[in-house]
Amino acid sequence: MKNVVLKLTLITVFFLSACSAVVKGDFSKLSTESSNQKIAVNQLGYLVNSEKIAIVPNVTATTYDLVDVNTNKVIRSGQLSHAKIWDNAGNDTFKHADFTDIVTQGNYLLRVKGVRNSAVFSINNHVYDSVHTAALKYYYLNRSSIEIEKKYAGIYARPLGHKDDDVLYHSSAEQGDDFKAKEVQSQKGWYDAGDYGKYVVNSGIATYTLLAAFEHYPEVYQKQILNIPESSDNVPDIINEALWNLEWLITMQSKDGGVYHKLTTLEWPGYEMPHEDKRARYLIGKTTAASLNFAATLSAASRVIAPYYPNKSKQYLGAAIKAWKYSLENRTQFYEQPADVKSGEYGDSQLKDEFAWAAAELFLTTKDNIFYNFYKEINIDYSAPSWRNVSYLSLSSLLFKAKELLSKQEYEDLKIKQKNLADMYLKQHISSSYSVAMEKSDFVWGSNSAALNKAIVLLQAAQLNNNSHYLKAAQGFVDYILGRNPTGYSFVTGFGYKTPQHPHHRISQSDGITAPIPGMLVGGPQAGQQDECNYDSNQPAKSYSDSWCSYSTNEVAINWNAPLVYVLGAFVSR
Ligand SMILES: [Ca+2]
Numbered sequence: 001m002k003n004v005v006l007k008l009t010l011i012t013v014f015f016l017s018a019c020s021a022v023v024k025g026d027f028s029k030l031s032t033e034s035s036n037q038k039i040a041v042n043q044l045g046y047l048v049n050s051e052k053i054a055i056v057p058n059v060t061a062t063t064y065d066l067v068d069v070n071t072n073k074v075i076r077s078g079q080l081s082h083a084k085i086w087d088n089a090g091n092d093t094f095k096h097a098d099f100t101d102i103v104t105q106g107n108y109l110l111r112v113k114g115v116r117n118s119a120v121f122s123i124n125n126h127v128y129d130s131v132h133t134a135a136l137k138y139y140y141l142n143r144s145s146i147e148i149e150k151k152y153a154g155i156y157a158r159p160l161g162h163k164d165d166d167v168l169y170h171s172s173a174e175q176g177d178d179f180k181a182k183e184v185q186s187q188k189g190w191y192d193a194g195d196y197g198k199y200v201v202n203s204g205i206a207t208y209t210l211l212a213a214f215e216h217y218p219e220v221y222q223k224q225i226l227n228i229p230e231s232s233d234n235v236p237d238i239i240n241e242a243l244w245n246l247e248w249l250i251t252m253q254s255k256d257g258g259v260y261h262k263l264t265t266l267e268w269p270g271y272e273m274p275h276e277d278k279r280a281r282y283l284i285g286k287t288t289a290a291s292l293n294f295a296a297t298l299s300a301a302s303r304v305i306a307p308y309y310p311n312k313s314k315q316y317l318g319a320a321i322k323a324w325k326y327s328l329e330n331r332t333q334f335y336e337q338p339a340d341v342k343s344g345e346y347g348d349s350q351l352k353d354e355f356a357w358a359a360a361e362l363f364l365t366t367k368d369n370i371f372y373n374f375y376k377e378i379n380i381d382y383s384a385p386s387w388r389n390v391s392y393l394s395l396s397s398l399l400f401k402a403k404e405l406l407s408k409q410e411y412e413d414l415k416i417k418q419k420n421l422a423d424m425y426l427k428q429h430i431s432s433s434y435s436v437a438m439e440k441s442d443f444v445w446g447s448n449s450a451a452l453n454k455a456i457v458l459l460q461a462a463q464l465n466n467n468s469h470y471l472k473a474a475q476g477f478v479d480y481i482l483g484r485n486p487t488g489y490s491f492v493t494g495f496g497y498k499t500p501q502h503p504h505h506r507i508s509q510s511d512g513i514t515a516p517i518p519g520m521l522v523g524g525p526q527a528g529q530q531d532e533c534n535y536d537s538n539q540p541a542k543s544y545s546d547s548w549c550s551y552s553t554n555e556v557a558i559n560w561n562a563p564l565v566y567v568l569g570a571f572v573s574r
């Protein structure tokens with residue numbers, strides 16, 4: 001009997017969705033309780049003074065009740081918006097419940113006739129504290145070359161994986177004199193993503209973003225305790241964690257100043273724990289992109305860690321300058337995947353942005369105008385950062401650190417460029433029916449990090465211009481990531497009432513523990529479906545699969561978690 005009902009329901013759902021394809025934009029199509037649409041909220045909740053919006057399926061009701069779950073009293077009977085549709089989510093129609101003006105801390109749910117109650121969410125100023133800490137702790141739990149101990153990791157303790165004291169030179173890396181040594185030590189660093197590789201360009205932007213979070217919100221990180229092996233020293237834990245990767249990065253430089261592209265196995269590792277992966281690991285390729293990324297990251301690091309590690313600070317700057325010089329002499333050494341290598345490519349043939357970023361960071365750390373003049377001549381466009389396009393990182397660093405070094409006019413010109421970009425994203429937020437500045441073109445592989453990197457631009461505009469309008473748009477992204485989206489998932493493992501259970505992350509898949517490592521941001525929806533797994537929808541904002549199979553929407557990565565840390569850190573600081 002149950003099966004018959006289920007079949008009928010499925011047929012009905014199929015029929016309704018077939019119809020809705022014909023009547024795109026027909027707002028008379030109502031959602032019913034039998035449909036699987038639910039009220040979507042930020043599953044962790046809202047800060048007291050933030051914009052507070054929930055997405056309600058398009059039921060006939062025109063009002064909502066906001067219920068205080070402790071007293072079971074209705075705090076507000078509010079008006080739902082008119083029905084809306086979002087191009088990125090197909091034909092679903094929905095309404096907004098806006099309760100921005102509720103500023104009483106507490107636990108609430110939304111009740112709307114014709115649809116199930118929302119889950120319980122909070123309004124208070126600490127709603128993001130623990131997810132922020134977990135997002136940063138993720139890096140410790142993904143460290144290479146160290147035992148992950150029970151006292152720091154609890155059930156996620158695991159034996160040391162990838163000591164990397166016997167790394168081989170791949171034929172693509174055999175240049176100069178280095179390779180005459182058979183083996184090389186290249187220890188520490190974080191696992192890049194779902195695999196166990198270590199890639200310079202991706203770890204560069206990830207490390208830089210964590211360092212920027214510290215530079216911009218020091219009060220948050222001065223007091224944060226991650227419970228990692230270095231928690232009892234006098235160095236902020238975010239710096240300790242960044243150092244774990246910087247100490248690996250520095251090993252990737254060859255004697256001539258150039259930087260190896262990556263350290264991986266030839267094939268993808270098996271579905272096994274780090275200590276079980278006994279495949280040989282290689283230094284592979286040497287590229288201009290890796291050298292410039294290294295120069296930028298180590299130059300920035302030299303500046304940020306100077307008060308804590310003066311000797312390392314000097315060492316990093318020296319290495320950065322050497323990598324810069326190598327890049328000037330080898331401007332087009334692009335990565336070409338050797339025939340026997342299957343690991344990630346991270347190929348990039350547009351290096352104007354990498355040159356600009358490295359020049360800007362070297363200018364800030366050395367104060368030598370030769371670098372700023374180089375930077376000015378490049379004349380690049382800016383967009384939200386990604387591992388492949390780092391132009392914005394130069395703009396951001398200069399705006400936060402170069403005010404005293406530039407003429408008033410030069411500084412104002414840069415500020416206007418930043419503001420123009422943020423204004424574009426603010427407009428997208430205001431005109432978005434879903435109240436999130438996600439355009440169709442943002443639904444790329446790793447769309448959640450595209451979202452959070454746009455949020456970084458907005459948060460920085462808020463700070464640089466002392467204008468809180470931008471915060472609303474940034475909050476829209478936080479809500480989107482934490483559950484106010486058409487998939488109904490909070491995209492951070494372990495945080496929310498519906499979260500990814502099967503991320504494409506080898507440790508979580510093979511550690512024998514049901515719950516994945518917490519605090520990991522999954523890549524997020526995008527319509528490419530390159531992994532050919534099963535998806536319920538091919539709409540950009542709904543094309544997501546919580547399955548191990550789905551490396552194109554459900555993988556995790558160090559460069560995706562880093563903007564999550566930054567953005568949550570910004571809101572924790574408020
Ligand atoms: Ca510490």
Ligand SMILES: [Ca+2]
Nearest residue numbers: 350353388389
């Ligand atoms: Ca580039």
